[in-house]
Amino acid sequence: MPDGFSDFEFTPAIEGATSALWDKMKSHVTPLEWRVHAPLIAAINELKRAKNAVILAHNYMTPEIFHGVGDYVGDSLGLAREAAKSDAAIIVQAGVHFMAETSKVLCPDKTVLIPDREAGCSLAASITAKDVRLIKQRYPGLPVVTYVNTTADVKAETDICCTSANAVQVVEAVAREWGVDRVILLPDEFLARNVARQTDIGIIAWAGRCEVHERFTAADILELRAAYPQAQILAHPECPAEVLEVSDFAGSTAAMSEFVMQKKPKQVVLITECSMADNVACDAPDTEFVRPCNLCPHMKRITLQNIYDALVRDQFEVTVDPAVAVRARAAVQRMIDLPPPAVPARYDLIKARRHVDVELI
Ligand code: 13P
Ligand code: SF4
Numbered sequence: 001m002p003d004g005f006s007d008f009e010f011t012p013a014i015e016g017a018t019s020a021l022w023d024k025m026k027s028h029v030t031p032l033e034w035r036v037h038a039p040l041i042a043a044i045n046e047l048k049r050a051k052n053a054v055i056l057a058h059n060y061m062t063p064e065i066f067h068g069v070g071d072y073v074g075d076s077l078g079l080a081r082e083a084a085k086s087d088a089a090i091i092v093q094a095g096v097h098f099m100a101e102t103s104k105v106l107c108p109d110k111t112v113l114i115p116d117r118e119a120g121c122s123l124a125a126s127i128t129a130k131d132v133r134l135i136k137q138r139y140p141g142l143p144v145v146t147y148v149n150t151t152a153d154v155k156a157e158t159d160i161c162c163t164s165a166n167a168v169q170v171v172e173a174v175a176r177e178w179g180v181d182r183v184i185l186l187p188d189e190f191l192a193r194n195v196a197r198q199t200d201i202g203i204i205a206w207a208g209r210c211e212v213h214e215r216f217t218a219a220d221i222l223e224l225r226a227a228y229p230q231a232q233i234l235a236h237p238e239c240p241a242e243v244l245e246v247s248d249f250a251g252s253t254a255a256m257s258e259f260v261m262q263k264k265p266k267q268v269v270l271i272t273e274c275s276m277a278d279n280v281a282c283d284a285p286d287t288e289f290v291r292p293c294n295l296c297p298h299m300k301r302i303t304l305q306n307i308y309d310a311l312v313r314d315q316f317e318v319t320v321d322p323a324v325a326v327r328a329r330a331a332v333q334r335m336i337d338l339p340p341p342a343v344p345a346r347y348d349l350i351k352a353r354r355h356v357d358v359e360l361i
Contacts, residue, residue: 010035010036014038021038041064041304044311045069047308047311047312051089051090052088053311054071054090055071056070056073056093060296061094062278063282067279069304075163075253077163077165077335079103080102081336086107088110091111092113092311093112093318097119099148101151102148102155102332105320108322112318113316113318114316115316116301120298123209123238124149124151126209132146138361139204142183143177143180143183145158145159145160145174145185145186146185146187147163147185147187149210150186150187156325160335162185164191167195168198171201175201183203185204185205186205186208189208189209190213192205193358197241205360207361212273212295213238213272218243221235230267232248233269233271234248234270236256253272257280264284265287266286267287269289269292271292
């Protein structure tokens with residue numbers, strides 16, 4: 001199959017084969033865009049079958065990737081669980097580099113591909129394994145919890161991982177197990193501050209930030225409330241605590257999606273990355289989405305074209321030093337082995353404990 005959009009024709013056969021997807025996406029993709037996307041979607045789905053490959057697509061992928069070629073879609077926790085279960089020979093990570101590393105750590109015998117090697121993350125870049133070793137020297141006897149948005153080297157230095165979906169549960173479980181009343185939670189300062197407001201466990205935090213979520217302010221939310229008084233406002237826990245305090249609900253990307261699908265609000269605002277609302281909106285035609293979003297430049301590096309290229313050329317393979325992978329796997333597996341969180345993080349819990357602060361390293 002040749003490279004390049006111009007080589008893929010929008011034939012009647014392709015139109016027919018992709019018509020169900022078009023029906024789902026037509027409110028968010030223009031007919032002109034569909035003529036470009038549909039042939040690539042058909043080619044990628046054929047390549048997946050031929051090569052026994054699966055695509056793990058994060059909620060921040062654009063709709064043509066998320067709905068068009070994603071075999072497993074969801075938040076960081078859901079994708080890690082799917083990677084662990086998959087029996088495909090090849091995993092293509094439609095997400096960022098730390099997610100692909102997590103898949104490789106969980107599936108050392110599979111080929112894990114990332115369509116663009118530069119798809120990074122400001123949180124993962126904020127801390128190194130050496131930083132974690134120094135922190136452990138400074139706080140001996142305290143467990144280290146790291147957000148999955150970290151490199152495999154960093155995960156290898158830590159006791160257990162967490163995601164935004166289970167951070168409170170992980171912090172409380174590890175504190176119980178170690179018999180301590182303080183836990184080190186790295187590297188997202190805002191996630192740590194939001195967790196601290198929902199637990200009695202003391203939190204020691206690092207000053208990493210998500211460059212997408214740190215840009216939202218409480219003033220933005222209050223302006224939205226004034227303009228859209230009926231709207232439910234859902235915010236991601238990587239946002240500053242002041243943002244969550246004036247929102248209606250806080251949760252991971254999967255929790256936000258579940259909220260919309262289950263509660264079916266008339267109008268909703270998702271305080272997170274832009275593609276999230278597009279993807280949920282394709283499945284929730286009766287909800288109106290107000291869209292004050294911020295783009296993640298790293299997530300947006302992944303395109304249908306480079307997913308296709310990844311499958312054709314087996315590029316770019318993600319490797320993790322086996323000695324590092326064994327230790328990182330233990331930290332991720334401890335998280336996966338915990339039962340799924342019963343109730344996602346909720347605004348009323350956060351507000352009730354708004355006085356609780358973290359110790360910033
Ligand atoms: P979740 O999908 O786990 O909520 O994380 C959001 C995120 O920023 C991933 O990069
Ligand atoms: Fe990293 Fe934030 Fe982008 Fe997620 S949205 S990949 S946390 S920079």
